[in-house]
Amino acid sequence: MGHSRPTLADVAGAAGVSVSTASLAFSGAGPIAAATRDRVLAAAGELGYSGPNPLGRSLRSGRSGIAAVVIGDQLRRSFRDPVSVQVLDGLVSTLGQMGLGVLLVPGMPATEGTTGVDPLLETAPMDVAVLIWGSREDDPALLSLQRRGVPVVIGEGPSVEGVPVVGIQDRRGSEELARHLVDLGHERIAVVSLPFGGPRRCAVVSPQRMTELRWTPTKHRLEGLQDAGVVPTVVVEAAASLVEEGQAAGRLLLDVEDPPTAVVAQSDLLAAGVLLAARDLGLRVPQDVSVAGFDGIDLPWLAPDVLTTVAQPLAAKGEALGQTVAALLAGEQPEPALLPVTLRTGTTTGPPRT
Amino acid sequence: MGHSRPTLADVAGAAGVSVSTASLAFSGAGPIAAATRDRVLAAAGELGYSGPNPLGRSLRSGRSGIAAVVIGDQLRRSFRDPVSVQVLDGLVSTLGQMGLGVLLVPGMPATEGTTGVDPLLETAPMDVAVLIWGSREDDPALLSLQRRGVPVVIGEGPSVEGVPVVGIQDRRGSEELARHLVDLGHERIAVVSLPFGGPRRCAVVSPQRMTELRWTPTKHRLEGLQDAGVVPTVVVEAAASLVEEGQAAGRLLLDVEDPPTAVVAQSDLLAAGVLLAARDLGLRVPQDVSVAGFDGIDLPWLAPDVLTTVAQPLAAKGEALGQTVAALLAGEQPEPALLPVTLRTGTTTGPPRT
C-alpha cells in the first residue's frame, strides 16, 4: 500500500483520464463533460483525495493566496487594543471573501536584542503584505518587503512613494474635538498622546523629544489641535494605548498644583485611564476636569459616563484595507483612502469650573 | 529587459556555478567552499535576488511553514476576549521561534447561511492546524482537516481519538473556588456560564437546555462545582464571554426577590459584568453578594476591587500548544497536557450576610 496522500495523477489514473483533465474537473477552468467530471470526482472520493495540493497549485500559478499582516512590535500589545482588533476583523473578513488567508507576522524579531526583521517576513509565502498600524518611512519591515517585491499596503502610516495608504481623518477629527473644548471655554488643555515611536516611555514630552516624533497618527492628532488654535499646556507620551498607561499619565497631569481643565487623550483606552486617575484623585468629571478620547470603541464598564470622543469607522477601515489589497493584486495603482470621522460628544466634557 | 524576479537559476548563472550549488549557498545544508558561497551571495545581491522563493521550496520539501489557527465563530468575538488573545500571543511567539507562521482561519464560513466550513480551511497551505478554543467532537472544521490529512491540535476541547489536547484544570479549579465559597458559608450560589454551544443566547438554563451542553470548558467548570457539593440555585448561560453579557446575566440573577449570596461566573469578563450589575442595583460587594470569576486576567478598571478568580497560565497555554505542534511535526504522538490553575482570592468574595 502506497502511503503518501494521493495526487492528482493517482486520481486521474483511477478515473481513466489524463492529469490535465482531472485538473479541469477540480478547477472548473475550461470545458469538461459533466460525466467526466463526475467520474473524476468519484475516483477522488474513493481514494480519499481532498482537492488539489495548494503547494503545487501555488508554485504553478505564482500565487499563494496569503496576505501577510504585519502587526506592531508585540502581538500582545496590538491585540489588547480593541482598535487593532476591530480593524483586523474587518480585514480578515474582507480578504476571506476574496479567498485570501491572513498570515500574522510580528513586526520585529521574536528574540530580543536581534536587529533586523522577523525571519517570517523574509521567508514566508505571501502575495501582499499589510502594515496594519503605524509604519514609519524607514520601517525595516517595509524595506524588507520592498526588496522581496511584495506589494504593500500601509494602514495609518506616512505616505511612501508607490505604497498605497489607508487612513482616517486624524487631523480633522482632532481639530473638531479641540474646537468643541474651546467652545466650552477651556483654555488650559493637556494631552495624553500615543507613543512617539522609538523607545517607549510614559513621561512628559520635552521640546527635545517633540522633535523625535515619528509616528504618524500621533503627529496628525497633535496637528489637529494646532489647527484649532489650541496649544497644549503639557503633552504626556504614553508607552502604549492601554488603560494603565492612561491612568499613569492622568496622575502625572492631574496630581499637580494647577491642573488643566481638560485632557485630550489620543485614544479611548488612554482616556478611560485618565478618567480612573481623576476618580482616584477625587476629581469630578466633567465638573472639575473634562476628558476626551479618540476612536469610538465600546467601553461598557464606563457607564453611566459616556466618553466624548472622535469615532472612526474601524471595521470600514479593515474593509478599505482589504479593497486596496484587492486592487493591488489586480494590478491597479490604488488611490490612498482617507476615511471620515465623527465627533461624538458624551458626558465627560463640559464647561470648565470658573 | 526581463522583468520577472530573478530565480536561483539566474543567480547561479551570474555566479558561474550550478543551480544546486547556488541552492547550497542559501540553505547551508551541505558542504560548500566559503569563497563559492560569497560569490553566489554577491551575485544574488547584484541581481536583487532576495532568497529562495518559498513556493518552490515548499513544493519540494512538502512543508509550507504555516500553522493554521482556527478561531471561533467570529474573529471579533474571539479577539475581544483577552483570554484568546493571550493564548494566541503565546502561540505565535512559540511557533515563530520554530519558523512557523500563523494563518488565521475563521471557523465558520464568512457568508451567512452557508453550511460547511470556511473555504480557506480546505484550500490554504498548512502543515498543522490548531483549534484554539472550544472545538466539539463533531466540529466540521475538525472533520475537514482530518480528511485533508492535516495534523490537528485542540485547545480546550473534548478528547478525540488521536488528536492531542492542551487544556487546563478547569474542573479542579472550579472545585477549589466552590470550596472557598462554601467555607465562607455560602449556600445559595448562582452561576453565569460560558456558552453551551449551538445557538447563542443569554438566558436562564432550563433542564432541557442543560442536556444540550456541548462545550467542554463550560461543562468541566460546572462539574467542578458538583465535585465540591455545590448545586447552583440558577445557571444563566451567557451568549459570549463579554462584560455586557455578564452584566445582563447579573441583572437576571440579582434583580429578584431572594437573590443568591454568591455568583460564580465562568470567566473574569462575565464576573466584571456581574459586578457592574450589582453596582447598578445598589448591592455592595462582597457584603450583599460575593462574585467570583475564572481566568485571572488583568482588569485595571476594577480597582480598588480585586476579583476572586481562578488564574490559568494563559501564555503558558499558548506555549504548550506550540510545543505540541512541534512534537506533532516531529512525528511524535504528544501526550495531552493539562495545565495547573490557582485560586486567587480577592476582595469580591466574603461571608454571606446573616
Next chain:
DNA sequence: GTCCGGGTTCGAATCGTTTCGAGGCGTCGC
C-alpha cells in the same frame, strides 16, 4: 608514479499542479 580519500561541485530527477496548443471524434450543413 599511482592510488586513495576528503572536500566540492554538478546533473538530473522530483515535488503536484496548471496551462496551452494540438488532436480526435461526432454532428451539422450543404
Next chain:
DNA sequence: GCGACGCCTCGAAACGATTCGAACCCGGAC
C-alpha cells in the same frame, strides 16, 4: 457524401526549488 466546425480530451512544458548520488580536483602517502 464530404468538409468544416465544436466540444472535449490529452501530452508536454513550465513553475522554482531541493536532494542524492556521481564526478571531479587536488594533495598526500606508499
